[in-house]
Amino acid sequence: xxxxxxxxxxxxxxxxxxxxxxxxxxxxxxxxxxxxxxxxxxxxxxxxxxxxxxxxxxxxxxxxxxxxxxxxxxxxxxxxxxxxxxxxxxxxxxxxxxxxxxxxxxxxxxxxxxxxxxxxxxxxxxxxxxxxxxxxxxxxxxxxxxxxxxxxxxxxxxxxxxxxxxxxxxxxxxxxxxxxxxxxxxxxxxxxxxxxxxxxxxxxxxxxxxxxxxxxxxxxxxxxxxxxxxxxxxxxxxxxxxxxxxxxxxxxxxxxxxx
Amino acid sequence: xxxxxxxxxxxxxxxxxxxxxxxxxxxxxxxxxxxxxxxxxxxxxxxxxxxxxxxxxxxxxxxxxxxxxxxxxxxxxxxxxxxxxxxxxxxxxxxxxxxxxxxxxxxxxxxxxxxxxxxxxxxxxxxxxxxxxxxxxxxxxxxxxxxxxxxxxxxxxxxxxxxxxxxxxxxxxxxxxxxxxxxxxxxxxxxxxxxxxxxxxxxxxxxxxxxxxxxxxxxxxxxxxxxxxxxxxxxxxxxxxxxxxxxxxxxxxxxxxxxxxxxxxxxxxxxxx
Numbered sequence: 001x002x003x004x005x006x007x008x009x010x011x012x013x014x015x016x017x018x019x020x021x022x023x024x025x026x027x028x029x030x031x032x033x034x035x036x037x038x039x040x041x042x043x044x045x046x047x048x049x050x051x052x053x054x055x056x057x058x059x060x061x062x063x064x065x066x067x068x069x070x071x072x073x074x075x076x077x078x079x080x081x082x083x084x085x086x087x088x089x090x091x092x093x094x095x096x097x098x099x100x101x102x103x104x105x106x107x108x109x110x111x112x113x114x115x116x117x118x119x120x121x122x123x124x125x126x127x128x129x130x131x132x133x134x135x136x137x138x139x140x141x142x143x144x145x146x147x148x149x150x151x152x153x154x155x156x157x158x159x160x161x162x163x164x165x166x167x168x169x170x171x172x173x174x175x176x177x178x179x180x181x182x183x184x185x186x187x188x189x190x191x192x193x194x195x196x197x198x199x200x201x202x203x204x205x206x207x208x209x210x211x212x213x214x215x216x217x218x219x220x221x222x223x224x225x226x227x228x229x230x231x232x233x234x235x236x237x238x239x240x241x242x243x244x245x246x247x248x249x250x251x252x253x254x255x256x257x258x259x
Numbered sequence: 260x261x262x263x264x265x266x267x268x269x270x271x272x273x274x275x276x277x278x279x280x281x282x283x284x285x286x287x288x289x290x291x292x293x294x295x296x297x298x299x300x301x302x303x304x305x306x307x308x309x310x311x312x313x314x315x316x317x318x319x320x321x322x323x324x325x326x327x328x329x330x331x332x333x334x335x336x337x338x339x340x341x342x343x344x345x346x347x348x349x350x351x352x353x354x355x356x357x358x359x360x361x362x363x364x365x366x367x368x369x370x371x372x373x374x375x376x377x378x379x380x381x382x383x384x385x386x387x388x389x390x391x392x393x394x395x396x397x398x399x400x401x402x403x404x405x406x407x408x409x410x411x412x413x414x415x416x417x418x419x420x421x422x423x424x425x426x427x428x429x430x431x432x433x434x435x436x437x438x439x440x441x442x443x444x445x446x447x448x449x450x451x452x453x454x455x456x457x458x459x460x461x462x463x464x465x466x467x468x469x470x471x472x473x474x475x476x477x478x479x480x481x482x483x484x485x486x487x488x489x490x491x492x493x494x495x496x497x498x499x500x501x502x503x504x505x506x507x508x509x510x511x512x513x514x515x516x517x518x519x520x521x522x523x524x525x526x527x528x529x530x531x532x
Contacts, residue, residue: 126357129314130357130358131359133317133350133353134346134347134371134419135343135371135374136371141374
């Protein structure tokens with residue numbers, strides 16, 4: 001019994017230590033921002049790697065999610081004779097929830113895991129130590145540009161996901177199932193609120209971008225410098241980021257839309 | 260770089276160094292002096308903490324007790340800014356080379372110059388080409404690190420380590436895994452660069468022949484202590500059985516051939532795993 005308690009205590013202390021190290025790392029990353037501003041090239045390179053290279057998976061996924069929404073929405077709405085409101089349903093689902101959340105999950109799987117593996121391997125091959133010995137702070141030079149690249153890319157990727165999702169819903173609803181073209185867009189224009197729907201969705205994606213980038217970089221930086229350590233860290237990035245996104249989505253939704 | 264302290268004073272002075280990883284004691288009261296302008300070798304079997312010692316000298320790890328003075332400055336009492344300023348005068352050659360894999364050879368060598376100086380691009384180009392020429396790899400400047408052999412990667416890393424003209428270079432196992440030609444090249448380069456640039460060099464290695472061929476002073480460490488120190492000749496002909504075993508590569512001696520274990524008969528007859 002005492003051993004079990006001691007084990008539980010050790011696990012708890014270990015988790016708190018990791019949480020503390022994670023926050024210190026985040027502080028170090030944020031403090032690197034003034035160094036990053038005079039070197040936009042570093043940021044642009046990472047935005048390409050983290051954001052631009054994620055466009056394909058985000059676009060294709062957004063299109064298919066929108067098409068499924070169009071199909072499912074049509075069958076449900078048509079039972080109530082409300083199929084003309086399909087545009088609203090598709091757009092509201094995407095900009096409020098599916099855009100930020102699914103884009104963040106895809107981002108964690110594609111860009112987050114890549115970030116963790118890259119940083120973990122840089123640690124395992126002593127590149128980070130090499131930078132330190134060259135009097136270059138690896139947090140500021142390596143982690144800060146990647147963090148802000150994720151932070152900037154995520155809302156743009158979520159917006160792209162939502163836009164293509166709406167087009168997918170349009171293609172299925174209007175193109176295949178015969179929903180009126182004008183009603184699809186007019187209902188959407190009338191019912192989707194810039195602040196309540198779009199702006200709140202953007203806030204969500206900004207928060208998810210921050211959290212996913214932070215988790216990915218911390219896991220890489222904190223990884224054991226072995227192939228197994230990097231592999232585990234990469235897995236942890238996807239699992240922790242996904243859980244964090246889903247948990248935070250509930251909290252943010254409750255704050256934004258709860259009474 | 261101009262040496263700021265009297266040349267008779269050791270460049271690195273380690274006193275009472277203690278360092279542990281968890282419950283495992285790596286160093287237990289180590290005293291070492293690294294003289295200026297010489298090649299000093301830290302030798303010992305694998306796992307004795309030789310690389311850890313370099314990281315302690317470079318301020319990447321903190322000792323649990325003791326002091327390390329580098330050029331008169333207690334490196335573990337320096338703030339970040341002063342520590343980084345001191346590191347600009349220290350080069351380190353990592354065992355893996357530690358080249359940045361997303362940029363080519365030229366950019367790797369140019370990296371410290373771009374980070375720490377305001378030199379014009381043409382001046383940086385000239386300096387980088389000169390350093391690459393010194394290690395024989397001027398023609399390889401456009402290659403990526405993944406296209407280099409292990410020996411070439413270490414030579415590029417050596418060019419990078421000395422591009423800021425440091426006062427000292429630390430070599431972490433520079434000869435490990437090298438073919439005889441690469442090893443010969445590295446041995447020659449380390450000696451030549453040390454003498455030509457008036458560097459102080461610290462080599463951490465367990466390659467006895469190559470290290471003894473170029474070292475001016477050797478420290479032999481084991482079990483967290485300095486066993487013996489002196490010139491290469493004195494170490495090879497040491498009276499101490501441990502030093503003799505290590506320097507002559509004898510299979511058995513004070514360091515036993517067998518890892519500590521129960522009696523073989525007991526293990527064979529009674530064990531379950």
